[in-house]
Each structure stands twice: as C-alpha cells, then as structure tokens.
Amino acid sequence: MAAATAVSSPNPTILQNLIAIRDSSSGFFGGTLSGFSFQLKSRSRKRDISTLVVASSSAAGDITRSSKSDSGRFYLNFTGFPFPLGPFLNRRTIRTEVVKGRIWLFEQEQALGFSSVSTNIRMTVIKLKSGGLWVHAPIAPTKECIQLVKELAAPVEYIILPTFAYEHKIFVGPFSRKFPRAQIWVAPRQWSWPLNLPLAFFGIFRAKTLIDEDLSTLWADEIEQKVLSSPEVGIGPYVEVAFYHKPSRTLLVTDAVIFVPRKPPECISKEALLASAKNGLAVKILSKGKEVPQEPVVDNPMNQQKGWERMVLQILFLGPSNLLEPNASFAQMSQKLIVSPIVKTLVFSKVPEKVRDWIDRIVCDWRFRRIIPAHFAAPINASRSDFLAAFAFLDDLLGERYVTRPSLSLLFTSLMGKAASYFPPDDMKTLSSLDEFLVSVGAVKKTVSGQKR
Numbered sequence: 001m002a003a004a005t006a007v008s009s010p011n012p013t014i015l016q017n018l019i020a021i022r023d024s025s026s027g028f029f030g031g032t033l034s035g036f037s038f039q040l041k042s043r044s045r046k047r048d049i050s051t052l053v054v055a056s057s058s059a060a061g062d063i064t065r066s067s068k069s070d071s072g073r074f075y076l077n078f079t080g081f082p083f084p085l086g087p088f089l090n091r092r093t094i095r096t097e098v099v100k101g102r103i104w105l106f107e108q109e110q111a112l113g114f115s116s117v118s119t120n121i122r123m124t125v126i127k128l129k130s131g132g133l134w135v136h137a138p139i140a141p142t143k144e145c146i147q148l149v150k151e152l153a154a155p156v157e158y159i160i161l162p163t164f165a166y167e168h169k170i171f172v173g174p175f176s177r178k179f180p181r182a183q184i185w186v187a188p189r190q191w192s193w194p195l196n197l198p199l200a201f202f203g204i205f206r207a208k209t210l211i212d213e214d215l216s217t218l219w220a221d222e223i224e225q226k227v228l229s230s231p232e233v234g235i236g237p238y239v240e241v242a243f244y245h246k247p248s249r250t251l252l253v254t255d256a257v258i259f260v261p262r263k264p265p266e267c268i269s270k271e272a273l274l275a276s277a278k279n280g281l282a283v284k285i286l287s288k289g290k291e292v293p294q295e296p297v298v299d300n301p302m303n304q305q306k307g308w309e310r311m312v313l314q315i316l317f318l319g320p321s322n323l324l325e326p327n328a329s330f331a332q333m334s335q336k337l338i339v340s341p342i343v344k345t346l347v348f349s350k351v352p353e354k355v356r357d358w359i360d361r362i363v364c365d366w367r368f369r370r371i372i373p374a375h376f377a378a379p380i381n382a383s384r385s386d387f388l389a390a391f392a393f394l395d396d397l398l399g400e401r402y403v404t405r406p407s408l409s410l411l412f413t414s415l416m417g418k419a420a421s422y423f424p425p426d427d428m429k430t431l432s433s434l435d436e437f438l439v440s441v442g443a444v445k446k447t448v449s450g451q452k453r
Contacts, residue, residue, distance in 0.1 A: 072143030079170055086111035086118075093145040094267045098372070098379050099248045102127050105378060106148065107267045108139045110167065116275035117311045120265040121167065122374045124252055125149065126223065126245055132157030134219055135182075136243065136252055137168045137374050138175035146178050155179075158219065161186040161204070162241040163254045168374065173203020185210050185217075189229055191236040210241050222246055224366070228256075228358040230351040234444040238347045242358070244366040250379070251368035255343055257390050260316075260334040261377040264308035274299060276307035282314070283323045292324060316341050317423075319430030329424050337371070337382050337390045341423050344393060345435050350447055352397040359391050 073090045087109055096105045104125045111118040124136040133156045139145060149156065156179035161172045164187060176184050184207040190199055199207055212227035214220065223245050230238045243252040264273060279292045297303050309330040313320035320329055339348060348355045363384045370379040371387070438444035 072145075072147060075140045075142045077140065077170075084113055085167060085170070086113060086115075091140045091142050091145075092267055092269070093139070093142060093148055094265075095148045098370075099250070103245070103248060103250065103372075104152065105372065106139055106145060107265060108145070109265075109267045109269060109272065111272065116272060116278070116280075116307075117314050118268050118272045118276075119311065119315055119375055120267050122372070122378060124372050125152065127152070127154055128157065128219060128222055130157065130218075131155075134158045134160065134223065135175075136160045137162055137254060138171045140171050141175040141178050156182045158182060159184045160210075160241075160243075161207075162210075162243070162252070162374075163187050164190050164192075164236070164239045165255065166192060168254065169202055169204075173205075176204070183208065187239045187241045188227065189237055189239050193235055196236075226358060226361055226365075228354065230347070230354045232445075233347055233350040234438065238351070242362055244362075244368060249367060249369045251362070251366060251371045251387075253371065254374045255340065256373070257337055257371065257387065258340055258373055258375055259337050259371075259377040259380045259382075260312055260330075262334055264304070264311075265376070268308070268311075270299070270304060273304040273307035273311075276310045277303040279324070283310075313427065317427045317431055318342070318434065321424065321426035321429065329427050332424050337380060337386050339390050339393070341428065341431055344423075345428075345431050346438070346444060348391075349393070349397060350445055352394045352447075355391070356394045356398060359388065359394070363388055 070090065073092055075089070075091045077086075077088055078084050091108045094107045096107070097103070098105055106123040106125065107120045109118050110121040121139055122137065123139040126134045126136070128134055131154055133149070133152060133154050135149075135156055135158065138159060138161075159172060159176050159179070159182050161169055161184070163169075169190075169192075172184065172186075176182060184204060186199065186204065186207045186209060188209050188211070192202075199205075210225060210227060212225070212229075214225060217223075217225075223243050225244075226242050228238070228240045228242070240254050240256060242256065244250070245252070274297050277297045279294060284292050306326065309326040310323050312333065313323065313326050313329055316333060320326070322329070367384070368387075369381065369383065371382050372378045373380070435444065439446050
C-alpha cells in the first residue's frame with residue numbers, strides 16, 4: 001500500500017529514495033490478486049548468539065534437502081499488486097526439525113517482483129497429540145514442499161492463516177487443495193487492496209474465523225491464541241494472531257518481531273545474492289555522492305554477504321542511507337530481536353495501546369522460551385523479557401500512565417530496549433519521510449490511540 005502511494009508522491013526526494021523500495025517481508029503492504037497461481041509438473045552449525053541473551057539457530061535441527069536440484073520446485077506465480085511475488089517459476093523448500101518429532105519449519109525464498117531483493121518466508125508445522133498436523137502460514141505447495149510434508153507421515157488436520165497479509169494469504173487456497181480434508185482457519189477482519197475482495201477470490205473456501213483466546217478449538221489444550229486487531233491505521237486494520245505451543249513453550253508470530261541473522265537463509269539463492277551485490281541504480285542513488293565502481297561481481301563469500309546485507313537494509317528501511325557500504329547499518333540491525341522498522345513506524349506507533357495490550361497479555365500468560373516468526377531467523381531462543389525489550393518504544397509513546405508491568409521488569413526492558421530497538425537515524429530518513437507523506441495525504445493516520453507524536 002505505502003509503496004504504491006509513494007509512487008504518486010509529488011516529493012522528488014521521496015521518489016528518488018523509493019526507487020530502492022523492494023520490501024516483501026512487511027505484512028502491512030497487503031495487496032490483492034492481479035493474476036492466478038498455478039502448480040505445474042516440472043519438465044525436466046553453528047549457533048549465532050547475540051549480546052542480548054537472544055540466540056538464533058539456523059541449524060536447530062536436521063535440515064532436509066531434495067536430492068535433485070530442480071525436482072518438484074516448479075511453481076508459476078505472477079500474482080500481487082502493485083508488485084508480484086517472486087520467484088516466478090522455481091521455489092526451493094528447506095525443511096528443518098526444531099523439536100524432534102513435534103515441530104518443523106518449511107522455508108522458501110520470496111522476492112518482490114523482478115528485483116534482486118529476497119527474504120525467506122516460513123511455514124511452521126506442529127504435530128498434535130491427535131497425530132494430525134497443524135500448519136501455520138502455508139507456503140507455495142510445490143511438489144517438493146508437499147512431499148516434505150507427507151514424509152512426516154501424519155494427516156494435515158488444520159491450516160492456519162494468522163494474518164491479513166497478502167504474501168501469506170496467497171498460498172492458503174492452493175495449499176489447502178492438496179489436503180482437502182483439512183479445516184481452514186483465518187485471522188479475523190480479512191481485507192485486500194486496492195480491491196477488498198472476498199476470501200473465495202483467493203481460493204479460500206469454508207474458512208472458520210480465529211477468535212481471541214478461543215478455548216473451543218480442538219487444538220486449545222496444546223495451542224493457545226491471542227488476536228491483535230487494531231483500529232484502521234490507514235486503508236485497513238492490522239490483524240495478527242499469535243499462538244503458543246504449550247508442550248514446547250514456543251511462541252509463533254507472523255510479522256510482530258524479527259531476528260536478522262548474520263548469514264543469509266539457506267533458501268535464498270546464490271544468484272539472488274550476487275545480483276544484489278551488483279552496483280545498480282539503487283546503490284548509486286544511496287551512495288552519498290561517492291564513486292560507485294562498476295566492475296563485475298565475482299562469485300565469492302564476500303560478495304554473497306554484501307548482497308545479503310543490502311537485501312536486509314532495503315527490506316527493513318525501503319531506502320537505507322548507504323547501500324554502497326552496508327556493513328555498519330547491517331551490524332546495527334542484525335543479531336537482535338526487533339520490531340521491523342516498517343511495522344513499527346507505519347503500524348505499531350499508530351496503535352500503541354492496542355499493541356501494548358496484546359504484548360502484555362502474551363507475556364503475562366505464556367512462559368515461552370523460543371519464538372518462531374514467519375521471516376528471517378528461526379527459532380529464536382528468547383525469553384519474555386527479550387520480547388518486551390523489542391517493544392520498549394511503546395513506553396515512549398504511551399508514557400508512564402500506561403505502565404502495567406512490575407518495576408523490575410520495566411527497568412530490565414528499558415535497559416535492553418535501547419539496544420534492541422535502535423534504528424540508525426540516517427537509514428530511517430526515507431521511511432520517516434514516507435510516513436509523513438502518507439499522514440499528510442490521509443493514507444495513514446497520525447495516531448489512532450495513545451499520545452500524538
């Protein structure tokens with residue numbers, strides 16, 4: 001939504017900076033269907049630990065790879081407005097076992113349109129005591145992906161859409177058709193933009209609505225749920241459902257928090273990383289007047305890392321301050337449990353009271369020890385204090401009148417939050433300008449609750 005609005009902005013500075021917009025990880029940029037998805041048959045560790053006690057392991061369990069490079073990965077997808085979601089023809093699936101015999105992660109690459117910016121998108125599968133599978137945020141149902149699910153030797157009983165966001169919604173229908181006996185459950189208040197289309201248009205039929213703290217679901221003894229349903233912050237509300245798997249003490253979120261790993265996720269292709277390492281137009285615009293070399297990009301670990309760092313900064317900030325030398329800004333944003341700058345600026349800062357209520361209920365009721373988001377690193381070894389620290393910015397927006405946590409917890413959160421939620425000011429300039437523009441034209445509200453900024 002914001003990307004499309006910014007294109008028509010009369011402000012040339014915003015326009016220049018937003019040439020680098022290539023965000024596909026923020027759930028706030030919903031979008032609607034501009035085509036159809038088809039699945040066709042193909043023709044042919046180490047653990048990173050942050051200084052904030054938060055740890056992310058990309059090798060938390062056994063990783064399963066397909067023995068054939070392109071076997072069953074063909075998936076035609078040219079949907080998404082204003083930008084389609086790539087890859088358009090080939091999606092590799094990586095399966096990781098997080099809790100032995102109980103929780104698995106399935107990851108695929110996701111890119112915005114024809115850009116060189118990619119991130120990972122994650123589906124989480126939990127085996128219930130009934131022996132069935134509970135699927136959170138389905139990904140593209142390629143032949144490879146479905147085979148990896150079937151290898152778990154358990155029936156898919158429930159398919160969960162935990163958000164309104166298009167990037168997660170688009171695969172629910174195709175995935176559910178592979179498991180027609182499964183029940184589909186969706187977050188409340190579904191909407192799309194620029195046309196507010198019914199779920200049936202996305203191929204989602206007979207879906208049931210997730211209800212806040214619903215104890216009547218057949219999985220309630222094992223998995224609890226809490227709904228964040230905000231007032232409209234612009235063209236629509238922000239809706240996300242958090243889940244807590246009690247046996248493993250695992251918190252599942254969609255876009256609420258992220259943990260950027262030092263190294264790129266395995267599902268992101270080397271070709272995409274090297275393409276991002278090239279000094280293209282976006283790098284020239286954001287180079288601060290420095291000379292931009294045009295030599296060919298050599299395939300080596302250094303250039304792959306540079307490509308990943310550039311991807312992250314563009315995903316988080318839309319138009320970061322300097323893509324030519326991304327190291328310093330990347331170091332500030334990686335290895336921390338944070339709220340994405342886009343979600344923080346365009347959504348959570350508009351509805352701080354609603355977000356604070358949701359966060360406090362999560363922390364009060366659920367004694368989680370790990371977090372699994374839908375993007376970037378997972379699982380994240382994090383406590384409730386780490387989670388609170390990522391949302392420390394809410395205290396600044398709401399003031400002391402809204403403090404409901406014990407003073408010791410508040411002190412710990414305040415000390416950690418300054419590091420965990422710090423965003424480099426230079427990198428925030430484009431996003432802040434975009435926010436101001438969207439507020440000025442009425443596309444986003446200045447505040448819906450809490451103190452006016």
